[in-house]
Amino acid sequence: MDKFTTLTGIAAPLPMANVDTDKIIPARFLKTIKRSGLGVHLFDSLRYRKDGSENPDFVLNRPPYREAQVLIAHENFGCGSSREHAPWALLDFGIRCVIAPDFADIFFNNSFKNGILPIRLPRAVCDQLMEDTKLGGNARITVDLERQVVVRPNGEEIAFEIDPFRKHLLLNGLDDIGQTLQHAPKIDSYEATRRAEMPWIPATTG
Amino acid sequence: MSSTPRTLFDKIWDSHVVQRLPDGTCVLYIDRHLVHEVTSPQAFEGLRMAGRPVRRPDCTIAVADHNIPTVGSRVPSDIKEQDSRIQVETLEKNVKEFGVPYIPILDVRQGIVHIIGPELGVSLPGMTIVCGDSHTSTHGALGALAFGIGTSEVEHVLATQTLLQKPAKNMQIDVTGTLGFGCSAKDVVLAIIGKIGTGGGTGHVIEYTGDTIRALDMAGRMTVSNMSIEAGARAGLIAPDETTFAYVKGREFAPKGEAYEQAVAYWRSLPSDAGATYDATVRLTTAEIAPMVTWGTTPGAVVPITGAVPDPTEIDDPGLREQAQRMVDYMGLAPGQKLEGVPIDVVFIGSCTNGRIEDIRAAAAVAKGRKVADGVQALVVPGSGLVKRQAEQEGLDRILLEAGFEWREPCCSMCLGMNPDKLTPGQRCASTSNRNFEGRQGPNGRTHLVSPSMAAAAAVTGRLADVRQLG
Numbered sequence: 001m002d003k004f005t006t007l008t009g010i011a012a013p014l015p016m017a018n019v020d021t022d023k024i025i026p027a028r029f030l031k032t033i034k035r036s037g038l039g040v041h042l043f044d045s046l047r048y049r050k051d052g053s054e055n056p057d058f059v060l061n062r063p064p065y066r067e068a069q070v071l072i073a074h075e076n077f078g079c080g081s082s083r084e085h086a087p088w089a090l091l092d093f094g095i096r097c098v099i100a101p102d103f104a105d106i107f108f109n110n111s112f113k114n115g116i117l118p119i120r121l122p123r124a125v126c127d128q129l130m131e132d133t134k135l136g137g138n139a140r141i142t143v144d145l146e147r148q149v150v151v152r153p154n155g156e157e158i159a160f161e162i163d164p165f166r167k168h169l170l171l172n173g174l175d176d177i178g179q180t181l182q183h184a185p186k187i188d189s190y191e192a193t194r195r196a197e198m199p200w201i202p203a204t205t206g
Numbered sequence: 207m208s209s210t211p212r213t214l215f216d217k218i219w220d221s222h223v224v225q226r227l228p229d230g231t232c233v234l235y236i237d238r239h240l241v242h243e244v245t246s247p248q249a250f251e252g253l254r255m256a257g258r259p260v261r262r263p264d265c266t267i268a269v270a271d272h273n274i275p276t277v278g279s280r281v282p283s284d285i286k287e288q289d290s291r292i293q294v295e296t297l298e299k300n301v302k303e304f305g306v307p308y309i310p311i312l313d314v315r316q317g318i319v320h321i322i323g324p325e326l327g328v329s330l331p332g333m334t335i336v337c338g339d340s341h342t343s344t345h346g347a348l349g350a351l352a353f354g355i356g357t358s359e360v361e362h363v364l365a366t367q368t369l370l371q372k373p374a375k376n377m378q379i380d381v382t383g384t385l386g387f388g389c390s391a392k393d394v395v396l397a398i399i400g401k402i403g404t405g406g407g408t409g410h411v412i413e414y415t416g417d418t419i420r421a422l423d424m425a426g427r428m429t430v431s432n433m434s435i436e437a438g439a440r441a442g443l444i445a446p447d448e449t450t451f452a453y454v455k456g457r458e459f460a461p462k463g464e465a466y467e468q469a470v471a472y473w474r475s476l477p478s479d480a481g482a483t484y485d486a487t488v489r490l491t492t493a494e495i496a497p498m499v500t501w502g503t504t505p506g507a508v509v510p511i512t513g514a515v516p517d518p519t520e521i522d523d524p525g526l527r528e529q530a531q532r533m534v535d536y537m538g539l540a541p542g543q544k545l546e547g548v549p550i551d552v553v554f555i556g557s558c559t560n561g562r563i564e565d566i567r568a569a570a571a572v573a574k575g576r577k578v579a580d581g582v583q584a585l586v587v588p589g590s591g592l593v594k595r596q597a598e599q600e601g602l603d604r605i606l607l608e609a610g611f612e613w614r615e616p617c618c619s620m621c622l623g624m625n626p627d628k629l630t631p632g633q634r635c636a637s638t639s640n641r642n643f644e645g646r647q648g649p650n651g652r653t654h655l656v657s658p659s660m661a662a663a664a665a666v667t668g669r670l671a672d673v674r675q676l677g
């Protein structure tokens with residue numbers, strides 16, 4: 001997983017509450033063998049018209065937001081099913097950070113597992129940031145995880161909270177696997193003991 | 207070691223804890239990881255993206271089962287449905303790249319992952335066994351802690367040979383008495399789910415105890431443990447005993463000779479200690495168990511074949527009443543209707559619940575000298591190539607074919623209809639599988655879960671029938 005330290009990029013406004021995982025990535029795109037490549041289906045029903053062409057009114061189809069790395073939304077972002085395809089699709093599109101007043105639990109957890117930083121900020125602050133995005137190509141905001149601040153285009157800093165353990169994982173690019181691999185010496189010694197005590201456990205390699 | 211009496215679950219759990227983290231989460235060691243084509247592609251892709259190897263290929267084994275056709279060419283590149291073909295081909299590519307042992311589709315040992323694990327001796331007592339599939343609970347019949355995991359966890363196990371887990375609660379389900387004529391393990395587990403409900407086991411690992419369970423052969427124990435997940439449990443367990451040891455002996459991947467003796471000595475230490483306590487205990491007697499049949503779209507909606515469809519209007523709880531009404535409507539049944547005599551269109555004998563040789567013998571015993579009723583399609587899909595070969599050596603295929611059954615190649619098949627074997631809308635099926643959810647066997651298909659002999663009885667009468675009446 002890529003480290004998340006500081007991000008400076010375009011922020012896209014999505015002034016909607018209860019954006020569910022079906023909106024983020026519809027169920028019909030789940031019969032896939034990949035977690036990459038889902039970005040083209042991100043927000044499928046909002047992004048494309050019935051005939052498959054792009055909906056020019058949707059924010060992510062408009063410059064400069066096509067390049068967005070931050071998404072700003074309203075309450076309860078990511079509700080619905082537990083599919084990990086939702087963070088996979090966001091990440092594949094290029095979104096590394098979502099800012100909203102609050103998030104659905106599973107999506108919140110799944111985001112961290114996939115290197116996406118979800119930030120909870122009060123609704124009024126989210127609205128303020130959405131205003132900032134109207135500066136178009138100048139709407140660059142900075143998310144500094146180390147210092148736990150979001151920096152507005154005018155330089156004003158807004159502090160945010162994050163669980164210290166999750167912060168540690170993101171800063172070091174550790175997913176659950178990376179985290180567990182920090183216990184690798186313990187796993188090694190467990191395996192050695194087990195081999196000594198239960199030498200009869202056979203291998204599947206025949 | 208502490209002298210507190212421990213359950214079978216506690217013992218397996220304790221012996222696999224690599225590290226206990228401050229919040230109680232454990233890094234749990236995994237002895238066996240079974241991999242199939244549907245839930246593994248993103249896990250392998252994750253490894254590739256992170257540049258990680260499979261930590262223990264020698265603890266891992268892969269097979270394709272869900273998408274495989276049961277007729278015609280079984281060469282992967284000939285699979286007609288593109289999604290299915292790509293999933294199978296991707297698995298074959300991944301196992302090669304990561305050096306994971308693989309059982310090819312044309313190998314006689316290929317079959318449903320939960321059939322072949324025990325059959326090949328890959329799954330052994332006392333182990334932790336995982337697979338990206340909820341019916342991994344099947345392997346608990348050997349006295350192994352076996353449970354299903356999601357795709358991120360598949361990747362986690364491939365990379366670390368461990369999982370981050372919190373312990374489950376212990377539930378005991380004790381079944382006593384001698385099973386009546388015409389009753390089998392399937393009826394035992396359907397009766398259990400009928401009694402405790404589809405959420406009855408939530409948060410628990412179920413240990414099945416009692417003389418009824420002890421008297422079951424390994425195939426029957428696997429049928430019971432397989433459906434633990436249908437009661438909401440994380441896993442099912444049955445203490446290993448002489449029946450288990452005899453079953454394991456001589457299997458391809460099982461320990462041999464001196465190693466086998468050492469293993470048995472260890473396995474004997476696994477059963478729950480006298481005085482071990484459970485968080486919950488449920489008791490059943492065989493007096494409550496008859497040949498069972500489901501009438502609704504959850505496995506808990508089940509009655510004896512002599513029973514009737516319940517009347518939703520008699521249910522007090524509004525939520526349950528509405529659910530029952532929806533199930534009765536979906537199934538095309540009437541409140542109060544007797545289950546016996548309901549005409550059926552399709553019979554499916556197979557799946558990881560009932561696709562073993564014992565199940566095919568039970569079906570053939572009923573089919574022998576009889577004919578599948580006019581207009582009924584009856585499918586027999588052995589759970590593995592080895593089951594199929596054994597059945598053919600015993601002449602069961604001829605008995606079934608003569609009776610008008612179709613004799614297919616091993617796969618999950620109509621259990622979930624990912625391959626071409628599906629119900630068409632409105633078709634009614636007597637099925638030996640484990641799930642009767644809406645659309646499980648095909649869009650708008652209607653599933654009645656039954657035992658193999660009951661399924662065969664339905665095939666030859668064209669109706670849901672009481673196998674005891676056939677003699």
Ligand code: SF4
Pocket residue numbers: 272318319320339341557558559617618621622639640
């Ligand atoms: S037979 Fe059915 S339940 Fe068993 S693994 Fe296959 S699809 Fe799943």
